[in-house]
Amino acid sequence: MPIRIINYKQKGKIFNMQRFSIHDGPGIRTIVFLKGCPLKCDWCSNPESQDPLVQIMFNEKNCIECGKCEKNCPVGAIDMLRHGRIDREKCTSCGVCADNCYPGGLVKSGEETTVEKVMTELKKETIQFRRSGGGVTLSGGELLMQPEFAIELLKACKSMGWHTALETTGYASEETIDKIMPWVDLVLLDIKHLDDEKHKKYVHVSNELIVKNAKKIAATGKELIIRVPVIPQFNCDEKSISDIAKFAKSLNGVQHLDLLPYHKLGANKYENLGLDYTMGQEIKTPDEDTMNNFKKIVEEYGLECTIGG
Ligand code: SF4
Ligand code: SF4
Structure with missing residues (x-):
């Protein structure tokens, strides 16, 4: 889609920018983390991402x-x-x-910023992006909670000729998906569970919208990779993984699924924010044999599978 006007003054809230990433799209990338998330996954390793307001740790x-x-x-x-x-x-x-x-x-x-300020930072990586075929990945929180900011930022990135990716839960209105997709090359979409009751219990929202949007994104023909956080007591079993792999295979053009084993890296941040870590300290990262078994299940559906993204 031709870019006519970019609103560089558009405001948004971000809580981090991570340079030299190689796991969230092709080449060397900078990840921009937008603040605010409508989901409340019990295992979230970035709890500071959830509240849309600036927080003190x-x-x-x-x-x-x-x-x-x-x-x-x-x-x-x-x-x-x-x-x-x-x-x-x-x-x-x-x-x-x-x-x-x-x-x-x-x-x-978290800080309030503008598209202009973020672009000033991103432009410092222009040579890296060009040499490696990389670009910018918007993540969160849930970036789709700030659609105006995300869209203007993506337009600005496209005007520079950079590759753009979204790392998203897919939890947004269909209208938002329609508006953002023309500016996106790759979507990394989390699918956490297909059983809605379990989804509601651990993620604290229904999966209905996410499933609908997964189909909608797939229908655009843009590259789509499914990501599955593998969480003990939630989806760390053969049936849950098999159900998600089957669904991923049914989506137009999906060829790849990443399995992301649970880790406790963000657990200490809960205390810093005055929050409870409801997962409990005793929950362990799934072992290598379990993850390899899940990988085999995914591959049986004809999908490529990576453990760890
Ligand atoms: S505790 Fe809250 S209100 Fe007090 S100075 Fe810090 S940010 Fe401001
Ligand atoms: S947090 Fe500690 S180091 Fe920082 S201003 Fe307060 S008392 Fe001083």
Whole structure:
């Protein structure tokens, strides 16, 4: 689709930009993580991605107990003696405490930015993108929660001739999918479970929209890769994986499915945000034999399969 106008002033919220990624699309890529997610997966390794607002993370290990944050907070939300330090009910996310905490005891997660500012950063990688055939992947959170920002950013990337990819849960209105797809080369779509009751219990939303959008994206003919987080007690069994592989195979053009074994890497962030890690510390990463068995099941459906994406 020809690009007529790009709104470089379009605002959006991001919480991270990761350079030199090689797992989320072809070549060397920069991943832009957009803030906010309508899903609440119990195993989420980026819990700071879920809330659309800027959040403050407290990392006790970095705190030198100087007391500046308590003194500076305009609404009295910080108490040096309080477990977790911040009264989250009172906190207005103004960021004053984090901006003045040099040791990194308090850190802001998320910032309001514009397409223009993000592009200034991305342009520093132009040569890498060109040499490697890489580009930009938008991720989250759920990037489709900020469709205007995502679309303008993708248009700006396409105007530079870069490859564009989305890493998405697919949880968005059909209208959003229709509007964004012309600017996308590759979609990495999470399918977590086909049993809606289980989906609702662990992901806290129905899978209906996701399944519908998977078919819609496939029908566009754009490259589509299905990603499955393999989570103990949720979908870490042959039937769940087989059901997803069968569904993936039924989607127009899908040739590849990634199996992503559960890990606990983000567990400590829950405490930093004053949240509970409901998965429980005792849950283990699925072992190699289990993952290889699932890979075989996926391949029996005629799909290529990678463990770990
Ligand atoms: S300003 Fe930072 S280092 Fe000082 S007490 Fe607060 S969190 Fe700790
Ligand atoms: S973000 Fe603002 S309101 Fe919240 S704890 Fe820090 S200084 Fe107080």
